[in-house]
Amino acid sequence: MSVTEKISTLVDSKDEKFKELANKVWEFAETRFEEFRSADLLSNALENEGFTLERDFAGLETGFVASFGEGKPVVGILGEYDALSGLSQKSGSKSYDPIIPQGNGHGCGHNLLGVGSLAAAIAVKDYMETNNLPGTVKYFGCPAEESGYGKAFMAREGVFDSLDVAFSWHPYTMNAVPHTSSNAVIHATFTFYGRSAHAAQEPHLGRSALDAVELMNIGVNYMREHMIDDARIHYAVTNSGGLAPNVVQKEAEVTYLIRAPKPEQVQNLYKRVENIARGAALMTETEMEHQIEGSCHNLIPNSTLERVMHQQMDELGFPELNDQDIEFAKAMYHTFTDEGRESAKSLFDKEYASQLDERPIADVILPYTEKLSFMNGSTDVGNVSWKVPTAQCYTSTWALATPFHTWQVVAQGKQNYAHQGMLLAGKTMACTAIRVLEDEDLLSQAQEEFKNRLDGDQYESLIPQDLMPPRRNVSEAVGVE
Numbered sequence: 027m028s029v030t031e032k033i034s035t036l037v038d039s040k041d042e043k044f045k046e047l048a049n050k051v052w053e054f055a056e057t058r059f060e061e062f063r064s065a066d067l068l069s070n071a072l073e074n075e076g077f078t079l080e081r082d083f084a085g086l087e088t089g090f091v092a093s094f095g096e097g098k099p100v101v102g103i104l105g106e107y108d109a110l111s112g113l114s115q116k117s118g119s120k121s122y123d124p125i126i127p128q129g130n131g132h133g134c135g136h137n138l139l140g141v142g143s144l145a146a147a148i149a150v151k152d153y154m155e156t157n158n159l160p161g162t163v164k165y166f167g168c169p170a171e172e173s174g175y176g177k178a179f180m181a182r183e184g185v186f187d188s189l190d191v192a193f194s195w196h197p198y199t200m201n202a203v204p205h206t207s208s209n210a211v212i213h214a215t216f217t218f219y220g221r222s223a224h225a226a227q228e229p230h231l232g233r234s235a236l237d238a239v240e241l242m243n244i245g246v247n248y249m250r251e252h253m254i255d256d257a258r259i260h261y262a263v264t265n266s267g268g269l270a271p272n273v274v275q276k277e278a279e280v281t282y283l284i285r286a287p288k289p290e291q292v293q294n295l296y297k298r299v300e301n302i303a304r305g306a307a308l309m310t311e312t313e314m315e316h317q318i319e320g321s322c323h324n325l326i327p328n329s330t331l332e333r334v335m336h337q338q339m340d341e342l343g344f345p346e347l348n349d350q351d352i353e354f355a356k357a358m359y360h361t362f363t364d365e366g367r368e369s370a371k372s373l374f375d376k377e378y379a380s381q382l383d384e385r386p387i388a389d390v391i392l393p394y395t396e397k398l399s400f401m402n403g404s405t406d407v408g409n410v411s412w413k414v415p416t417a418q419c420y421t422s423t424w425a426l427a428t429p430f431h432t433w434q435v436v437a438q439g440k441q442n443y444a445h446q447g448m449l450l451a452g453k454t455m456a457c458t459a460i461r462v463l464e465d466e467d468l469l470s471q472a473q474e475e476f477k478n479r480l481d482g483d484q485y486e487s488l489i490p491q492d493l494m495p496p497r498r499n500v501s502e503a504v505g506v507e
Contacts, residue, residue, distance in 0.1 A: 030341045032156075033456045036149045037449055044145045044452070045445045047071060051137035052117070052439045055109040055130040058174035059496050061088040064107040065167055068144055072165055075148050084183040085494045086176060090167040091185070094151045099469055100162040101459045102192040103147045104410065106171045107140035109133070115436035120357040122433050131436035134172065135197030138423055138439065138448040142195055145452030150459045161463045164189070168406075170495065173213065175320030177406035179495055181413055182487040189414040190469060191331060191462050194407050195451040197435075197444070198420035199370060199428050201344055202392040203336040204399065208325040209258060209285035210292045211404035212488055215319055216242065216303045217265075220312040222276040232274025236267045238310040239278045245302035246282075257295060258285040258402055281319070285404055289323055289488060321488035323408040326479050329396050330472040331417035331458065336394035338457035339419060342450060344389040351443040352385055355425035358434050359386035362427045370427035386426040387443055412485040415476040419454050423447035 027035075037044075047067065054063045065081075065088040073079050077092035114129030115122070124131075132138075147165035154161065166185070170176035180186065218239055223232030246259060253259070261282045267275025284299055286292040300316060307314035359367065371379040378390060410416050423444040428434050438444050462469050 028341070029460050030338060030453070030457050032153060033149050033453050033460065034342065036152045037145055037453050037456070040145070040148065041449055044141050044449065047144065048137050048141040048445065048448060049440050051107050051140060052132050055114070055132055057111050057130055058108050058170035058172050059088060060498055061107050061169050064140070065090060065169065068105065068107060068140055068167060072144065072147065075151065077151070077165065084180045084185050086169055086179060087497055088169040089176060089180065092147065092165040092167070093162060095154055095160070095162040097160055097162060099190040099463055100164065100188055101150065101462060102164045102166055102186060102189040102414070103143045103455060103459065104166050104168055104177070104192060104194040104407065105140040105143035106136045106168050108136055108170055108172050108174065110172055110431060113431065113433060113436055115433040117437060117440040118354070119437050120354070121361070131433070132439050133431045133433070133435045135423055135435055135439060136171065138197045138444055139195065142448040142451040143455065145449060146193070146455035146459065149452065149456035153456070153460055154463070159463055163459065171406055173320070174495070175213070175322060175406050175489070176495070178321055178409045178487065178489055181409040181485065182489055186410050186413040191472060192410050192414050192416045193455040193458060194416070194418040195455060196418065196420055197423035197447065199422060199424050199426050200373065200388040200392055201339065201390065201421050201450070203332050203339060203394050203417070203419045205327050205329060205332055205394070205396055206325060206399040206401050207287065207327060208401040208408055209256065209287055209404050210289045210322060210324040210408065210488070211283055211285045212292050212296045212321045213281070213283050213319040214296065214316055215264070215279060215281045216314060216316045217277070217279045218307060218312045218314050220274065220276050220310065223274045225272045225274050229274065233311045234274050235278035235312050236275035238306045238312045238314065239263060239280045241309055242280065242303050242306035245305060246299055249298060249302065253295065254286065254291065256287050256400065256402065257291070259283070259295070259299070285402070287324055287400070289486070293488065318488070318490055318493060322404040322406045323412045323485070323488070325401070325405065325408045326411040326416070326476070327398065328415045328417055328472055328475055330468070330475045331415055333394060334461050334468065335417050335419055335454060335458040338461070339450070339454040340391050342453050342457070344391065344422065344450060345446040347387060347389060347443055347446070351387065351441065354441060355387045355443065356384070358425040358438060359427060361434060366427045366429065382426055388422045388426055415472040417458065419451060421447040421451045
């Protein structure tokens, strides 16, 4: 049997267990830094499979590392399990139907992501045992990917320093191994403090913090003309100072995401935004405080590992779909706009795209290309990729054209085709990890490429050293009285 056949057999022998775990994490739907039940569920599952657990590390209560084996090479597999607020949705519903209005939901598929990676780690462990293969496999339980930057805190504390390679994946609407970079990001909050007064009777005595926020935003918007094309800046007013228009707002707050392709570029933009905030405070005679909330580095691709990963996915192929899969995917597909459907189909050749209206689940493996693409968004996998050679894949877990962070993602989170895509990702990562464990030359080539791509640059955390992740009371998080 080939490696792909052996790994497929190992994963398939436990597939019902993996599906059950993914469904439970979907039901927990815990947001960033509050994933207590999800972390316990996955860490206990790994411990029961013979992994050694380290919990509550790098200041992250809901983070953990599960290790098996000893010595080199050391392979890391990254898992996530945080949900999003405001995206509660009934599973299998073909229209918007929240379980709890404004409740949480897995709108980015991290219930699948965490368990697909867990399946990979367990399959590698089982293969190592059966074949007496030396080395170490580590599953990293990474909390708070969604604007919590869990891996950035982990990277700052040196959690990934022992690795030789790392692998990850993400649920998506296609099967591919991307060769891509991304924007680095700094997330910061700016708070202004003014002086309250009656806005009609004594406005001259007031100093408006809300005016300062508005002037800051205007200044940043004028700055956009003088940024590099790939930079992105967006903001949200998180405290407008109250609901009474006849009271001068004494406090107001705005939070910013500042993105650029390189860490030094995003740092420079952040300094310019800081200066604009200071100017807004000066103009309004208010006081200003600012705080970095988190950050991500840009992705460093590794074509050596990506080529091997694509080869494994191609050999595995996408699993067969049933009629119920197609029927539900079509229902989801028709909730999207014409523009969204046409945009999604444009990623495929015309012959295949012509079939997608009737069969809107991408079941082909897209070709691998070493032409570098660019993602304007950001991911904390980027921080790992600055520490160690890293590769990741996408698999079809959602109907074609499904947008991230929507109720449609949540509705599909327990579907058979979502589970099948999850298991394909697990098998792909496991097969790639085995190739690294068995081939010293492959590992050397990946590490040499990693060194060349960094070109002498060193990882430096963009998060202040004194900034720590928030800590919650466990009994409050799980609803215990």
